[in-house]
Amino acid sequence: MKKLDKSTRKLISSIAVIVVLYLVMSGMQATGNLSSLMSGLLVPVCAYSLVAIGLNLCVGYLGELSLGHAGFMCVGAFTSAFFSKMYQDVIPDVPRFILALLIGTFFAALFGFLIAIPVLRLSGDYLAIVTLAFGEIIKNVINVLYVGKDAAGLHLSLKDMMDLGLDLDGVVLINGAQGITGTPRQSTFTIAVVLLIVALIITHNFVNSRTGRAVKAIRDNQIAAETVGLPITKYKLTAFTISAAIAGVGGVLYAHNINSLTATTNNFGYNMSIMILVYVVLGGIGNFSGSVIATVVLTMLPEMLRGLSTYRMLIYSIVLIGLMLFNWAPGILKFREEHGLTTKQIVDKFKKKKEVQ
Amino acid sequence: MALLEVTNLGISFGGLRAVDEFNLTIEKGELYGLIGPNGAGKTTVFNMLTGIYKPTDGKIFLDGNNITGKRTADINKAGVARTFQNIRLFGDQSVLDNVKIGLHNRFEYGTFTGVFRLPKYFSTEKEMDKKALEILSVFGLDKEADVLASNLPYGKQRQLEIARALATNPKLLLLDEPAAGMNPNETKDLMDTIALIRKEFGVTILLIEHDMKLVSGICEKLTVLNFGRVLASGETTAVLNNPEVIKAYLGE
Amino acid sequence: MGFLTYLINGLSLGSVYALIALGYTMVYGIAKMLNFAHGDVIMLGAYLVFMCMSNSGLPAVVSIVIAIVCCTAIGIIIEKIAYKPLRRATNLAVLITAIGVSYFLQNMALLIFGSNPVSFTSVVKWTGFSLAGGQLKITGNAVVTIITCFIIMFALMWFVKNTKPGQAMRAVSEDKDAATLMGINVNATISLTFAIGSGLAAIAGALLCSSYPSLNPYTGSMPGIKAFTAAVFGGIGSIPGALIGGLLLGVIEILAKAYISSQLADAIVFAVLIIVLLVKPTGILGKQIKEKV
Numbered sequence: 001m002k003k004l005d006k007s008t009r010k011l012i013s014s015i016a017v018i019v020v021l022y023l024v025m026s027g028m029q030a031t032g033n034l035s036s037l038m039s040g041l042l043v044p045v046c047a048y049s050l051v052a053i054g055l056n057l058c059v060g061y062l063g064e065l066s067l068g069h070a071g072f073m074c075v076g077a078f079t080s081a082f083f084s085k086m087y088q089d090v091i092p093d094v095p096r097f098i099l100a101l102l103i104g105t106f107f108a109a110l111f112g113f114l115i116a117i118p119v120l121r122l123s124g125d126y127l128a129i130v131t132l133a134f135g136e137i138i139k140n141v142i143n144v145l146y147v148g149k150d151a152a153g154l155h156l157s158l159k160d161m162m163d164l165g166l167d168l169d170g171v172v173l174i175n176g177a178q179g180i181t182g183t184p185r186q187s188t189f190t191i192a193v194v195l196l197i198v199a200l201i202i203t204h205n206f207v208n209s210r211t212g213r214a215v216k217a218i219r220d221n222q223i224a225a226e227t228v229g230l231p232i233t234k235y236k237l238t239a240f241t242i243s244a245a246i247a248g249v250g251g252v253l254y255a256h257n258i259n260s261l262t263a264t265t266n267n268f269g270y271n272m273s274i275m276i277l278v279y280v281v282l283g284g285i286g287n288f289s290g291s292v293i294a295t296v297v298l299t300m301l302p303e304m305l306r307g308l309s310t311y312r313m314l315i316y317s318i319v320l321i322g323l324m325l326f327n328w329a330p331g332i333l334k335f336r337e338e339h340g341l342t343t344k345q346i347v348d349k350f351k352k353k354k355e356v357q
Numbered sequence: 358m359a360l361l362e363v364t365n366l367g368i369s370f371g372g373l374r375a376v377d378e379f380n381l382t383i384e385k386g387e388l389y390g391l392i393g394p395n396g397a398g399k400t401t402v403f404n405m406l407t408g409i410y411k412p413t414d415g416k417i418f419l420d421g422n423n424i425t426g427k428r429t430a431d432i433n434k435a436g437v438a439r440t441f442q443n444i445r446l447f448g449d450q451s452v453l454d455n456v457k458i459g460l461h462n463r464f465e466y467g468t469f470t471g472v473f474r475l476p477k478y479f480s481t482e483k484e485m486d487k488k489a490l491e492i493l494s495v496f497g498l499d500k501e502a503d504v505l506a507s508n509l510p511y512g513k514q515r516q517l518e519i520a521r522a523l524a525t526n527p528k529l530l531l532l533d534e535p536a537a538g539m540n541p542n543e544t545k546d547l548m549d550t551i552a553l554i555r556k557e558f559g560v561t562i563l564l565i566e567h568d569m570k571l572v573s574g575i576c577e578k579l580t581v582l583n584f585g586r587v588l589a590s591g592e593t594t595a596v597l598n599n600p601e602v603i604k605a606y607l608g609e
Numbered sequence: 610m611g612f613l614t615y616l617i618n619g620l621s622l623g624s625v626y627a628l629i630a631l632g633y634t635m636v637y638g639i640a641k642m643l644n645f646a647h648g649d650v651i652m653l654g655a656y657l658v659f660m661c662m663s664n665s666g667l668p669a670v671v672s673i674v675i676a677i678v679c680c681t682a683i684g685i686i687i688e689k690i691a692y693k694p695l696r697r698a699t700n701l702a703v704l705i706t707a708i709g710v711s712y713f714l715q716n717m718a719l720l721i722f723g724s725n726p727v728s729f730t731s732v733v734k735w736t737g738f739s740l741a742g743g744q745l746k747i748t749g750n751a752v753v754t755i756i757t758c759f760i761i762m763f764a765l766m767w768f769v770k771n772t773k774p775g776q777a778m779r780a781v782s783e784d785k786d787a788a789t790l791m792g793i794n795v796n797a798t799i800s801l802t803f804a805i806g807s808g809l810a811a812i813a814g815a816l817l818c819s820s821y822p823s824l825n826p827y828t829g830s831m832p833g834i835k836a837f838t839a840a841v842f843g844g845i846g847s848i849p850g851a852l853i854g855g856l857l858l859g860v861i862e863i864l865a866k867a868y869i870s871s872q873l874a875d876a877i878v879f880a881v882l883i884i885v886l887l888v889k890p891t892g893i894l895g896k897q898i899k900e901k902v
Binding site: 059065118121122125126128129130132133134136137140141143144158177265270274277278281282285310311313314316317318320321324325327328329330331332 | 637643645691694695696697698699700701702704705706708709710712713715716717719720831834837838841845870872873875876879880882883886887890891892
């Protein structure tokens with residue numbers, strides 16, 4: 001068999017690690033060794049990981065900073081939950097969830113595409129602030145959206161529940177700031193892990209394909225990319241749309257794991273976008289497996305610090321600042337290099353030890 | 358019919374007339390030099406020829422097609438490729454991938470095929486690798502195919518940039534100061550390379566250069582630009598002996 | 610008359626945004642970084658004023674001065690510890706660190722002051738006046754806020770244009786390396802910028818909470834984001850741009866709340882921002898920088 005290239009080997013080992021973790025976690029859950037808190041985090045961690053993978057495609061490969069990916073997650077969550085709720089008694093569970101997944105992904109991709117058309121004309125921090133603005137708009141509009149259904153069909157309003165004018169037998173599907181309640185809880189840990197692995201494979205294949213190379217070329221040097229005949233806008237749109245779609249998958253998972261889906265600053269606003277960005281940067285820009293690792297560690301970390309109650313978020317923030325300085329500050333990096341403390345040097349040392357044995 | 362026909366090309370930046378009434382005719386297969394003092398507007402001409410700047414006046418015809426003011430990517434598809442004075446490689450990608458990006462429009466498969474690795478992905482990638490290595494071997498860069506472009510030494514970066522441009526299968530290759538920053542030995546190697554690619558790829562070349570040894574050594578014809586206007590143009594020896602040209606270069 | 614009242618309220622809110630936006634715009638202009646923690650310095654400033662006034666019974670002016678001094682010190686310390694080591698690192702690394710600082714300040718406040726909102730006493734005792742037979746009411750808060758904002762704005766423009774440190778700031782924002790070669794102390798200039806921005810944040814905090822008195826550890830976060838939007842709106846890096854952006858944003862927000870929908874007001878503000886940036890990609894007063902080929 002042909003020798004696999006480095007990135008493929010890395011993909012396979014990451015998938016192996018995820019599978020092992022999955023088995024361990026499932027085992028612990030089945031034997032009752034997992035606290036209910038940890039157990040409740042399993043699916044959300046996968047959902048955040050997916051959004052982080054999507055955002056990493058945008059930041060790492062398209063080279064553009066987006067502060068609005070929580071918005072795409074939000075679109076995926078609400079469109080799929082709406083669909084599931086609407087057809088709860090009409091379509092059987094499995095096909096309905098598959099359809100919901102497709103619908104959530106499709107609408108997130110559509111929003112990503114529509115937003116990208118104007119946004120990608122901008123660059124750098126301007127692009128970042130416009131994506132943030134889009135994310136906030138999506139969240140805001142969903143908070144005033146009322147949709148109900150009765151015998152006469154669908155009713156829509158931006159005012160309040162009364163304004164829908166539903167019949168007595170009508171049901172409210174989206175209830176403004178109260179969002180969607182009673183979405184079937186179909187996101188199992190297994191489904192979440194499968195989707196996570198699929199996303200890792202898709203992004204890996206994408207960045208190593210003809211289109212992916214073009215996207216990276218545009219990131220590295222747009223003018224040179226144009227002079228070798230690459231259609232800049234087309235590929236930027238493609239990458240951004242895929243990035244939004246993956247975030248949308250995260251949203252679908254998230255929505256089908258909770259009873260009551262609302263759009264607040266913390267779950268779909270800029271706070272979430274920023275939190276995901278933190279995962280992406282700490283996991284390594286352009287490193288999809290790294291995004292997953294950072295998401296898992298940083299989501300679990302505050303929970304493990306729960307014993308420290310009020311101090312936990314303070315410690316989290318100090319760890320975050322410390323990590324950034326440790327990994328990025330030129331002065332500290334120089335010190336680490338001189339004393340053999342860079343990640344590479346440490347890994348090499350371990351490898352050598354293994355060889356000696 | 359001439360391969361490149363430029364008539365009365367001009368561009369203004371605000372009130373500044375950077376290039377004015379620029380005319381140029383290059384026949385197929387020629388090696389043509391564009392020379393002139395710093396700030397004469399040579400790179401500006403290249404930027405107009407490749408669509409990076411839109412000319413204010415004038416027309417550019419490539420092989421009889423009007424390419425004036427077209428988009429850079431379309432001009433490349435029409436058959437113009439270039440290199441840059443300050444090298445612009447895709448630094449975070451391998452030498453091989455740099456050339457494969459140049460091959461982008463010659464070997465096609467869609468995003469979907471790439472993401473789901475359908476059979477066409479494997480066959481096309483294989484062909485692309487073969488073609489890219491073939492081009493790299495002309496420059497003796499095939500052994501460094503897996504090296505990151507930004508890790509190549511300076512001289513090889515310049516060569517890789519030419520290889521990438523050639524990968525787009527151009528009719529006309531524009532080289533912007535290919536010998537800049539090179540020592541005499543490297544410059545000599547470069548002259549050999551240019552001669553070789555003319556033979557191997559049958560490409561017409563227009564180059565900007567300050568190194569007079571290189572210019573007089575390989576260019577068949579010259580156009581001299583001074584303050585945005587053509588000062589002289591014609592056979593290399595005749596142009597270099599033109600008193601006007603000598604004055605522009607050496608001063609009074 | 611309703612419209613005029615809204616307009617004045619909008620200008621008052623906009624003045625606060627402008628003051629906050631100044632902090633963003635100056636730091637961005639000089640250090641090329643989005644200081645995400647700026648909004649939280651506002652919150653700290655407001656808490657400090659609250660503590661001095663309500664707990665220690667100090668007069669409003671003294672309280673504000675104390676808050677300015679403390680916030681200036683906090684700004685300088687944050688810069689020294691968290692941002693300065695990253696001076697030559699990528700923008701993204703600095704951005705994430707700023708987010709970390711923001712989390713830190715919020716949680717610090719949460720520990721010290723608790724999560725329950727406190728009711729802020731206005732720093733302006735004067736209740737204002739009525740015009741047109743009581744139909745048009747102008748609050749003292751609004752008058753003081755608008756006047757303060759304009760005084761600070763013009764003082765700052767004068768400072769940047771006419772004083773040595775001001776010129777150093779402009780030089781550093783244009784080209785750090787060239788400024789160093791010209792003998793400008795870049796580190797001191799950046800510290801000064803953070804100091805001014807943070808000092809202004811204290812004033813902004815006091816004025817913001819005088820009009821919107823509910824104060825909690827997250828109070829600074831949303832106005833911070835909006836003020837940053839205002840800075841981008843006006844053209845980031847430009848002081849008059851921050852003024853124009855802030856005022857416009859405040860007016861649009863209040864008018865949208867009054868006439869369209871209070872819940873959609875934020876969405877409308879952000880939509881206007883997007884439209885402005887699409888028409889003028891560098892903001893109203895921003896400069897276009899083209900890459901040289």
